[in-house]
Amino acid sequence: MNPVLEVHDLDVSFDTSVGSLRVVRGVSFSVGAAETVAIVGESGSGKSVTALSLMRLHDPDKTKISGSIKFKGTELLTLPEARMRTVRGNEIGMIFQEPMSSLNPLMPIGDQIAEAVLLHHDKSRAEARRRALDLLVQIGIADPQRRMREYPHQLSGGMRQRVMIAMAMACDPEILIADEPTTALDVTVQAQILGLMRDLKTRTGSSIVIITHDLGVVAELADRVVIMYAGVKVEEGTIAEIFSQPAHPYTVGLLGSIPSLGCSRSGGPLTEIPGQVPSPSRVAVGCSFAARCGLTSSICLEIEPRLENVSPRHGVACHHKIRTPVA
Amino acid sequence: MLGAVDPRAVSVTKRLRPPSAEFWFGTDALGRDLYSRVVYGARISIGVSISCAFLSCIGGTIIGMVSASGKWADSVVMRIMDGFMSIPAMLLAIALMAATRGSVGTVIVAITIVEIPRVARVIRGVMLALRELPFVEAAVAAGSTTPKIVIRHLLPAVVSPLTVQATFVASAAIIIEASLSFIGAGTPPTIPSWGNIMADGKTLWQVKPHLVFIPAVFLGVTVLGVNLLGDGLRDALDPRMAERP
Amino acid sequence: MLYYIVRRLLMLPPVMFIVASIVFGLLYVTPGDPAAMIAGDQATPEEVERIRISMGLDQPFYIRFGVWIWQVMNGDLGTSIFANQPVVHMIGQRIGPTFSLLTLSLVVSVAIAIPVGVVAAWRRGRAIDRVITSLTVLAFSLPVFVVGYLLAFSFSTTLGWLPAQGYVPLADGFAPYISHLLLPSLTLGLSYAAILARTTRASMLDTLTQDYVRTAVAKGAGPRVILYKHALRNASVPIVTIVSIGIATLMGGSVITESVFSIPGIGRLTLDAILHRDYPVIQGVVLLFSASYVLINLITDLAYTVLDPRIRY
Numbered sequence: 001m002n003p004v005l006e007v008h009d010l011d012v013s014f015d016t017s018v019g020s021l022r023v024v025r026g027v028s029f030s031v032g033a034a035e036t037v038a039i040v041g042e043s044g045s046g047k048s049v050t051a052l053s054l055m056r057l058h059d060p061d062k063t064k065i066s067g068s069i070k071f072k073g074t075e076l077l078t079l080p081e082a083r084m085r086t087v088r089g090n091e092i093g094m095i096f097q098e099p100m101s102s103l104n105p106l107m108p109i110g111d112q113i114a115e116a117v118l119l120h121h122d123k124s125r126a127e128a129r130r131r132a133l134d135l136l137v138q139i140g141i142a143d144p145q146r147r148m149r150e151y152p153h154q155l156s157g158g159m160r161q162r163v164m165i166a167m168a169m170a171c172d173p174e175i176l177i178a179d180e181p182t183t184a185l186d187v188t189v190q191a192q193i194l195g196l197m198r199d200l201k202t203r204t205g206s207s208i209v210i211i212t213h214d215l216g217v218v219a220e221l222a223d224r225v226v227i228m229y230a231g232v233k234v235e236e237g238t239i240a241e242i243f244s245q246p247a248h249p250y251t252v253g254l255l256g257s258i259p260s261l262g263c264s265r266s267g268g269p270l271t272e273i274p275g276q277v278p279s280p281s282r283v284a285v286g287c288s289f290a291a292r293c294g295l296t297s298s299i300c301l302e303i304e305p306r307l308e309n310v311s312p313r314h315g316v317a318c319h320h321k322i323r324t325p326v327a
Numbered sequence: 328m329l330g331a332v333d334p335r336a337v338s339v340t341k342r343l344r345p346p347s348a349e350f351w352f353g354t355d356a357l358g359r360d361l362y363s364r365v366v367y368g369a370r371i372s373i374g375v376s377i378s379c380a381f382l383s384c385i386g387g388t389i390i391g392m393v394s395a396s397g398k399w400a401d402s403v404v405m406r407i408m409d410g411f412m413s414i415p416a417m418l419l420a421i422a423l424m425a426a427t428r429g430s431v432g433t434v435i436v437a438i439t440i441v442e443i444p445r446v447a448r449v450i451r452g453v454m455l456a457l458r459e460l461p462f463v464e465a466a467v468a469a470g471s472t473t474p475k476i477v478i479r480h481l482l483p484a485v486v487s488p489l490t491v492q493a494t495f496v497a498s499a500a501i502i503i504e505a506s507l508s509f510i511g512a513g514t515p516p517t518i519p520s521w522g523n524i525m526a527d528g529k530t531l532w533q534v535k536p537h538l539v540f541i542p543a544v545f546l547g548v549t550v551l552g553v554n555l556l557g558d559g560l561r562d563a564l565d566p567r568m569a570e571r572p
Numbered sequence: 573m574l575y576y577i578v579r580r581l582l583m584l585p586p587v588m589f590i591v592a593s594i595v596f597g598l599l600y601v602t603p604g605d606p607a608a609m610i611a612g613d614q615a616t617p618e619e620v621e622r623i624r625i626s627m628g629l630d631q632p633f634y635i636r637f638g639v640w641i642w643q644v645m646n647g648d649l650g651t652s653i654f655a656n657q658p659v660v661h662m663i664g665q666r667i668g669p670t671f672s673l674l675t676l677s678l679v680v681s682v683a684i685a686i687p688v689g690v691v692a693a694w695r696r697g698r699a700i701d702r703v704i705t706s707l708t709v710l711a712f713s714l715p716v717f718v719v720g721y722l723l724a725f726s727f728s729t730t731l732g733w734l735p736a737q738g739y740v741p742l743a744d745g746f747a748p749y750i751s752h753l754l755l756p757s758l759t760l761g762l763s764y765a766a767i768l769a770r771t772t773r774a775s776m777l778d779t780l781t782q783d784y785v786r787t788a789v790a791k792g793a794g795p796r797v798i799l800y801k802h803a804l805r806n807a808s809v810p811i812v813t814i815v816s817i818g819i820a821t822l823m824g825g826s827v828i829t830e831s832v833f834s835i836p837g838i839g840r841l842t843l844d845a846i847l848h849r850d851y852p853v854i855q856g857v858v859l860l861f862s863a864s865y866v867l868i869n870l871i872t873d874l875a876y877t878v879l880d881p882r883i884r885y
Contacts, residue, residue: 089792410590417824
């Protein structure tokens, strides 16, 4: 089956006052129909930048994107802006991290959802509003008639994120990109939002790209996982492979740092990966994780490891792949 | 100065001459040398501008500081300032000029009265914000007296917003002086300020537009320069300072 | 909300009282004898004395002030010294052209400034932004009357497209009415439009970086929808503030504009009053403009709640 989205050798750099920063370096991955792929990494790993690049949401004056992003065979990076607008919101929907600031504070939420419909479909305002109402019901908002007329500041954080989801799903997109959709929310609300997304996924059959630093979210939702570190894809595999046989020391570290509540997988104390993601302004030779890795040897400091497959769908970029499954 | 002759020298035989080697900008309806008048007018207009900037800054600072010094003083002073600012600036200047016999001095006073509330408001805002800052609180705690705090700590901090305000007043003053003179409520007509030169030229402007436009260019370039200086100072000294309405 | 409106309305009389006191007091704190000034240089002391008594200047200050305030509150702005007519009547006769001029200037300047400011913000740092920013600084570096002569010289004297003199009431037909008002309105509105465009640009630059603008892009909205529907609405509060404050600039400039284009409005009345030292007329005009200005600002404050549903007083 052909993938819905194919990202190949994506490179993103920003022009700043201190020069050009290469934030994403040669990242490739693909998303199949009805598949959920999680892109995981700490802040500064380039995962959000990657997500925004998929929709070409960066300021074109300050950003250079190269490589290829193919959506159902169409190259998005070279698509004229006017054609790109017919893709945004229509074939690819997006949810952002901050539901408070991501909704227009001066527009009733019903109008904001209806706008997404009107931008892409030749429908009357009344029809669009009916669709908006329908979506509010689907995402489980009580008293949707009244909520339609309310402004974002009158809603709770969780409800706002539901509205964002409704807006992103308004045109039944093929792919939903969710950039840290639960990070800004309370833990209980996080679970509800994830439940809603899983529910929508089974109902609509959309593919999902979810960007997160939370492996709990990944376990909840994803089919496949892409691990990013310092702008590079360091490991990729199915959820089972990543959780049971992580091969990159960084992935092992990340798995060690999820707090597990009554989960059987690991009962040990919370481990943290020492150090932090290197700044993209420092051009490093060798493996970018070397400074924080427990297995670093001389080769790690000299040669950047290339992604190699350890199984048909499991790839790792490391000179010292861990082959023993973690207990 | 600068090759100028007596700007008031009338010559019946040399009326309305076009620009030439003798009269660089030509002559006006009374045969006076326009170039000399514009050069002389620069002294008047710029003099008025600088005096107004200087006086409004002093007045505005005093009033702003009095206002910021106490709650009671604040509400009284600010209500009065609000009252002044409720009167459109140009009309207040006209009313002030109509009540006095025009002279360069009264023009300066009128413009200064118009501009003081605006400066006072900015200074008061800066002072109120400063009062909350730790170093001022520390000075109070250390037992410094009020005048000492004001002179040592607060005054230096108002210098940069005051400089920016001064440029705004300076450019506004040139325009207000010219406008007042133009409608006959400003500098006495015998004194060739830029406004008066243009007022003299206005009856003939359709046939001899240069009588208005040459002084206008000088005025425009001067005001533009002052405005750009003000914008630059604002950006350099405090980029957060609000745009002046 | 109602409480806020009531409180604002209650604040109106004190502000107007202060304005009235300033307007009235000016005549007395400024040096010189108004009676002598009105009588002129050739007047005999007896004539000056007669004027002084006729103006009530022989009464103590507080009595004169009390009488005047009482009259003003009853809609009597006094009698013109020169024309010997009630000031209210004189203003009433001249208000039409001035009102037309002010309204059209406001419309023209908002119509120019908003799109210009929006485009400058959208194309920030590009050539068009630089051009717009430079032109706005230039536009408010020129006095109104210079702008007036420049426009009249270009569009009337040189091109002959529009009349540069006089006023035709709306009753005599829309086309002549508008054609006579167009140049004066452009003149009056231009420097104000420059200030408004700068404010629009600054406010738009702020909103364009907001997350909800990115959401609109992600929805597939085009520049028009993003700029006008999402960003401009959110940028509108500071813009409306400047619109209402700027009306004072327009009022002041209208006196000069009317002089340039020979419009028989309140500005002309003011000029005549200045010429004849007709102080009651000047007081009346200043008071009228100030009161309108205070009222407009009040309405603007109340309008914020409509513009932004988050504002609750």
